[in-house]
Amino acid sequence: MNSPTNPWLLHPRIRIAAASIKSGGIVAYPTESVWGLGCDPFNPQAVDRLLQIKERPLHKGLILIAADFAQAEKLLMHLSAEQIQKVKSSWPGPVTWLIPNSGQIPEWICGQYPAFALRVTDHPIAAALAKAVGGPIVSTSCNPSNKSPAKTIQQVRRYFPTELDVIVSGNLGGNKNPSEIRDLITGNIIRES
Secondary structure, eight states: OOSTTOGGGGOHHHHHHHHHHHTTOOEEEEOSSSEEEEOOTTOHHHHHHHHHHHTOOGGGOOEEEESSHHHHHTTOTTSOHHHHHHHHTTOSSSEEEEEEOOSSSOHHHHTTSSEEEEEEOOOHHHHHHHHHHTSOEEOEESSOTTSOOOOSHHHHHHHOTTTOSEEOOOOOOSOSSOOEEEETTTOOEEEOO
């Protein structure tokens, strides 16, 4: 779904949303199971703003999504060939891996953890957005921390009537639950899908 034939790559709204992310904006977009909020993970002001909008504490950390394995690979260079194969075999898809941070991911993404959370999405809109940005983006559920994740664009607008820079309309994927989270080192499942 995130190959060059992904029609969303040519959609004007994706280009607008990607430009917004590159300039520090916060974007809402559909993912595999719920609406997501995204920004540039390497822009501390954008991440801080996103956390404030969500009322999410910094120590919890944030998930990153990539458009394809090539985007993710840059963040996996410190892993063994066996570890790389393990994550690669589950992508694209609804598996988020906790990967030891060798220092390339900022603390405002990792939170209190020595690892960062990463997946290659198989949702065409989310993948097109990361592709247009040119690297992984933050992907956290679109909701204030004390509310359930948005499942419709109407919920997105109710939760955040003025706080978002761009909303990319589209359909959610077919997954009922958020992505499974697995620890690469221990193999433990942290969150089941």
